[in-house]
Amino acid sequence: MSPRAIGLLAGFVLDRLLGDPRRHHPVAGFGTVAMKAEQAWYADDRARGVLHTVTLVGGAVVLGAAAERLAPGPTAKALVTAAATWAVLGGRSLEREAMAVHAHLDTGDLPAARQRLTHLVGxxxxxxxxxxxxxxxxxxVAENTSDAVVAPLVWGALGGVPGLLGYRAANTLDAMVGHHNDRYERFGWASARLDDLLNLPGSRLSGLLAIATSPSPDAAREAARAWRRDAAAHPSPNAGVVEATFAGSLGVRLGGxxxxxxxxxxxxxxxxxxxxTEPADIPRATELALRVGVGAAITGALAAAAIRCRDRRS
Incomplete structure (x- = not known):
């Protein structure tokens, strides 16, 4: 196996075991840099937004390329890839937040559940x-399984550490400025569109894996049917795919x-x-998300190994 493939699998395992670092998270550090950059050059136009996106995402890609190039040998490259993968994945932390809300619902503490939910949604x-x-x-859980697990693994398989860091930078910028409001409608346009583009392959793979790892053949058929029928009606070209397939697979109704x-x-x-939906559906959703994540890690590792073989032959 290639160092990239080994690093992706190791990083996925680290995320499952440890979750996000509780202090000094690299993504939080990037967010701080992005906030200061926005303060320095914000203007209510698309050109400044393009500058913001290209500079910060490009900087993350360059940093990733430098880290990968400076790694002295296959073992070091695998370790760097593992560290980067762990830093950008968010599957375990997503599961913890979802189950924390479920715990409050399970004890009948609806106000606490509502408050904890603010950690997940806007x-x-x-x-x-x-x-x-x-x-x-x-x-x-559905949308962020695609955004925070599957899509990073796709770009890690295709682009190594630069792909991992570049994707996470774009996704973080979209969360910060990719909003439809007076301040960000134009400035955040480039970040939002880039995030949509980068999430296209991950969301489709997420949908396929949600179908493939459904709990029964009937659930898989419902997931596929919901994708065909409902996904295009969602305002997001990517979230619609994963929400529809999760809804079909779990036998619930989402949206509204x-x-x-x-x-x-x-x-x-x-x-x-x-x-x-009811509270009992939350653990079922996190179990489906875990199966999708495992499938994405295996798929990403196989893709990285195939790319390595192709490069050796050429």
Whole structure:
């Protein structure tokens, strides 16, 4: 196996065992740099937003390329790849947050569940009932399994450490400035579009893996049907795929009306035609997410090994 493949698998295992670093997280450090850069050159136009995106994502790619090039030999390259993979993946922490909300729901503490849910979503949680809290968690698990697990592994397989760091930089910028509001509609345009583009392969692989790792053949058929029928109606070209396939696989109904801070209301298309979500669906969603993540790690490692073989022959 190639050092890249070994590093991707090792980094995935580290994420499952340890989760995100509790202090001095590299992604948080990047966010601080991005915030200071925004303060320095923000302007309400797309050109400045392109500058912001190209500079920060390009800088992350260059840093990753330098780290990979300076690694003295295959073992060091595998270790660098493992460290980078661990730093950019977020599957274990996503699972912990989802199950923390579930624990509050399981004891009947709805106010605590609503408060903990704010760690996962940007919507207003104050008036949500247990079913709506559960829906928000399942939707977040689905979307972030693609964004924070599968897509980084795809780009790590294709581009090594530069691919890992560049993808995470783009995804972080989208979370910071890729919003439809007065401040970021133009400045955040480039970050949002780049994130959509980079997530296309990961979301499709996530959908395929959600179908392949469904708990039964009937669930797999429902997941595939929900993808074909419902995904395109979602406002995101990527989140629609994973939310639809998770809904079909789990036999639940996702989507509907979401209320955000500032009294903004969004009516999203319904994904799947199962039952309304309930707290018991949260552990089922995290189990499906884990299966999808394992499938992505294996697929990424195989792809990296295949690329290594191709390069050796050429």
């Amino acid at each position: 919507r207003d949680t104050a008036q949500l009932d247990a079913s709506e809290v559960s829906r928000a968690v399942v939707e977040s 009306t979401n209320t955000y801070y500032g009294n903004r209301v969004e009516h999203r298309a319904v994904m799947g035609d199962g039952l309304a």
